[in-house]
Amino acid sequence: xxxxxxxxLRADVRPEGCPTDLPVLxxxxxxxxxxxxxxxxxxxxxxxxxxxxxxxxxAQGAAxxxxxxxxVIKWAPLLLTGFAFNVAISLMAMAIGTFAGIGxxxxxxxxxxxxxxIAWSITQVFRNVPxxxxxxxxxxxxxFQVTVFGLRVPLPDWVKATFGxxxxxxxxxxxxxxxxxxxxPNTQWEAAxxxxxxxxxxxxxxxxxxxxxxxxxPWMNVYALIAMxxxxxxxxxxxxxxxxxxxxxxAEGGRPELFAPLYGFAMLCFFLYCYPIDRLxxxxxxxxxxx
Amino acid sequence: xxxxxxAWFQRLYETTGFNFTIFYDPYDWDRYVAGLRMTLLLxxxxxxxxxxxxxxxxxxxxxxxxxxxxxxxxxxxxxxNTPPLVQIFFFYFGLGTLLPDVRSADxxxxxxxxxxQWAIVSxxxxxxxxxxxxxxxxIEAVPKTTVEAAEALGYTRFKAYRHVVxxxxxxxxxxxLNNNLINLLKTTTLAYAIAVPETLYAVKQIWSESQNVLxxxxxxxxxxxxxxxxxxxxxxxxxxxxxxxxxxx
Numbered sequence: 001x002x003x004x005x006x007x008x009l010r011a012d013v014r015p016e017g018c019p020t021d022l023p024v025l026x027x028x029x030x031x032x033x034x035x036x037x038x039x040x041x042x043x044x045x046x047x048x049x050x051x052x053x054x055x056x057x058x059a060q061g062a063a064x065x066x067x068x069x070x071x072v073i074k075w076a077p078l079l080l081t082g083f084a085f086n087v088a089i090s091l092m093a094m095a096i097g098t099f100a101g102i103g104x105x106x107x108x109x110x111x112x113x114x115x116x117x118i119a120w121s122i123t124q125v126f127r128n129v130p131x132x133x134x135x136x137x138x139x140x141x142x143x144f145q146v147t148v149f150g151l152r153v154p155l156p157d158w159v160k161a162t163f164g165x166x167x168x169x170x171x172x173x174x175x176x177x178x179x180x181x182x183x184x185p186n187t188q189w190e191a192a193x194x195x196x197x198x199x200x201x202x203x204x205x206x207x208x209x210x211x212x213x214x215x216x217x218p219w220m221n222v223y224a225l226i227a228m229x230x231x232x233x234x235x236x237x238x239x240x241x242x243x244x245x246x247x248x249x250x251a252e253g254g255r256p257e258l259f260a261p262l263y264g265f266a267m268l269c270f271f272l273y274c275y276p277i278d279r280l281x282x283x284x285x286x287x288x289x290x291x
Numbered sequence: 292x293x294x295x296x297x298a299w300f301q302r303l304y305e306t307t308g309f310n311f312t313i314f315y316d317p318y319d320w321d322r323y324v325a326g327l328r329m330t331l332l333l334x335x336x337x338x339x340x341x342x343x344x345x346x347x348x349x350x351x352x353x354x355x356x357x358x359x360x361x362x363x364x365x366x367x368x369x370x371x372n373t374p375p376l377v378q379i380f381f382f383y384f385g386l387g388t389l390l391p392d393v394r395s396a397d398x399x400x401x402x403x404x405x406x407x408q409w410a411i412v413s414x415x416x417x418x419x420x421x422x423x424x425x426x427x428x429x430i431e432a433v434p435k436t437t438v439e440a441a442e443a444l445g446y447t448r449f450k451a452y453r454h455v456v457x458x459x460x461x462x463x464x465x466x467x468l469n470n471n472l473i474n475l476l477k478t479t480t481l482a483y484a485i486a487v488p489e490t491l492y493a494v495k496q497i498w499s500e501s502q503n504v505l506x507x508x509x510x511x512x513x514x515x516x517x518x519x520x521x522x523x524x525x526x527x528x529x530x531x532x533x534x535x536x537x538x539x540x
Contacts, residue, residue, distance in 0.1 A: 043365075128519040129512055130477035133491060137512070140504050228374035235376075235484050242377065260385030267373040267381060274372040 044272075066252075068261035075248045076265070082241035083269045085158075089240070090227040092162045097169025097226075098219070104170055105177025111199070119174070126171035131229050138164035139236045158240075161233040165226055172222045179218075180211035217285040224277045228270060241266055310503040313510065319497050326493025327514065333411060333479040333489060334518070338472055340415035345422025349460075350452055352427055363423065370420030375413070376481050382413040383485045410482035418475040425471060429464030430456055462533050469526045476522055477515070490514055 066074070107119035126134065138160050145154045184207050192202040234242035245262050252258055300314040312319040348367070351359045370378065387402055387409055395401040404412065433456050441451040461468075483491045491511065498507040 125512070125516065128473075128477075129515050130480040130491075132480040132483065133511055133515060136491070136495075137508055141508065224372070228372075231374045231376045232481070242380070256384075256388035259388055260381065263377055263381040263385050266377050267369075270373050270377065271369060275368065278368075278372055 068258055071248075071252050071258060072261050072265050075252075079241060079244055079248065079265060080269070082239070082244040083266075083273075086230040086233075086240050087227065087273070089158060089162050089165065089230045089233065090223070093165035093169055093226055093230075094223050096162070097166035098173050100166065100170040101173025102177055104174035105181075106203070108174060108178045109181055109203075123171045123174045126167050127175065129168075131165070131168050132232050132235065134167050135161065135164040135232055135236055138167070157236070157238045158233070161230075161236065161238045165229060165233075168229075169222060169226055173219065176215050176218045176222070177211070180214045181207055183214060184210055213288050217281045217288065220277055220281045220284070224274045224281070227274060227277075231266075231270075241269070309506055310501060311506050311510070312497060312501045312503060313507075316501075319501065322493045322497060323490075323510075326488055326490040329407070329487065329489040329493075330479055330518070333407075333414065333482060333487070334476045334522075336411050337414040337418060337475055337479065340411070341418035341422050341472075341475060344415060344419025345426045346457065348419065348423035349426035349430055350449075352423065353430060354448075366416075367420045367423050370417055371424070375417045375478055376484060378417055379410060379413045379481055379485060383409040406485045407482075407487050410479075410485060410487045414475065414478060414482070417478065418471060421471045421474075422468070425464045425467045426457075426460060428467070429460030429462075432463040433459045462535065465526070465530050465533070469523070469530070472526065473519055473522055476519060 072079075104119050104123060107115055108123065110116050110119070139157070142155065142160050142163070145152055147153070181203075188206060188210070189202060192206045197206065230240065231242045233240050234246075237243075245266055249258055249262055297315040300311050304310045304315075313323045314320070348363050352363045354360065383406060387404065390403050392400045393403055437459065438451060438456060441455040446455065479489060480491045482489055483495075486492070494507050494511045494514075498504045501507075
């Protein structure tokens with residue numbers, strides 16, 4: 001690196017007839033900054049292209065057994081069905097968790113001290129316990145069928161898992177609601193009060209509409225987290241993508257070199273699903289930035 | 292004292308049916324403590340390694356080399372957007388079987404890294420990716436003029452980063468860092484999936500042998516509540532100790 005680089009001055013912009021080589025006497029020019037590197041869809045396609053080109057070449061050595069890429073392509077429909085199931089679980093858990101979470105969040109803002117305390121402790125417990133532990137909790141302690149009005153309703157594993165995932169969602173959404181309501185300036189409450197709005201009216205017609213925008217990015221963040229957490233259901237015996245991946249691996253003879261491509265495929269699916277959500281969250285965050 | 296506690300829980304079982312085996316059966320107690328110790332080992336080692344990964348990653352991300360920045364960005368993006376459980380499986384099953392074996396002392400073939408080490412590696416990388424982003428946001432919050440002042444005093448880029456930027460950035464991003472480290476402590480339960488004998492694993496063994504699912508579930512919830520509580524307390528102490536009056540809010 002030359003001296004002129006370091007001082008941010010460039011010798012080539014020296015004006016005509018300027019006889020000096022001293023950097024201090026040269027006019028000031030900003031050193032070129034580095035644009036931040038970002039992964040673009042193009043990079044993803046390039047990576048896929050590289051994988052497509054290199055996988056068969058790599059597998060040439062073992063001519064007898066089908067190549068890892070062939071295996072992945074052969075089983076892709078089954079694995080993608082499993083992935084769709086993961087997405088379905090995450091969507092349902094998010095729907096249940098959001099409704100319960102909004103209720104819990106509003107309870108944390110209630111005027112009654114007892115209600116507030118109870119809601120606060122519920123939120124803290126469900127936020128601070130590992131999701132996998134909550135999942136175990138629901139899987140083992142909720143019966144496999146319930147009787148409602150003499151009608152026996154079976155609860156299959158995946159329903160219980162969905163319920164298990166909606167518990168942490170509930171606690172996180174409750175915190176988001178509370179944080180968003182707290183971030184609305186006090187003057188809004190006072191203005192509403194002076195216009196003779198009741199507390200409930202103020203909350204529903206003035207405060208919450210303002211909060212919706214602020215709550216969207218963190219809410220989407222929670223969704224991305226829960227979508228990635230659904231694979232944990234395989235640990236408690238729900239047949240979803242990861243379970244199917246292990247079964248496919250066994251069906252292909254349990255060759256150890258198949259592990260990496262198969263789990264890599266699972267990673268790719270989740271990446272392609274979660275990365276756009278992540279980018280969108282960042283964009284919305286920037287757009288909704290107040291102040 | 293210990294006998295009294297054991298007798299009390301024994302009586303609790305006989306009178307009410309609440310069977311907290313770990314409090315009167317030394318065998319179950321030992322297993323529980325071993326699990327707790329493993330969770331602490333996982334938690335502490337991954338927290339430390341992920342902090343180093345975060346600091347180094349953030350340094351490289353603001354560095355001059357385009358290639359290194361691209362690599363760090365790719366690492367962050369991939370590890371943030373894939374499920375940690377799949378990462379653990381990918382590392383332990385995928386990479387673990389591809390690596391060559393070594394011969395252990397008694398001549399048996401053993402993998403280079405065992406399941407505990409793979410769990411530490413993959414969890415640290417997972418949390419490290421989040422830490423890179425967190426440290427970067429902290430570094431961006433350090434005023435440019437501060438860096439320029441350091442440069443004017445003759446600091447090199449690395450020295451300025453170590454002595455000026457990082458200490459300030461750390462204070463800015465501590466709340467976010469708190470969150471991520473707590474999350475990491477909770478994520479250590481995923482090591483259960485590759486049979487690392489941590490708390491969840493030990494407790495599950497106990498409840499499947501002693502048939503006391505509900506009681507052990509309560510113990511498990513209480514254990515993690517206490518662990519997370521202790522970590523939160525430590526981080527808040529640290530936050531207060533690091534506070535510079537007049538800097539930040």
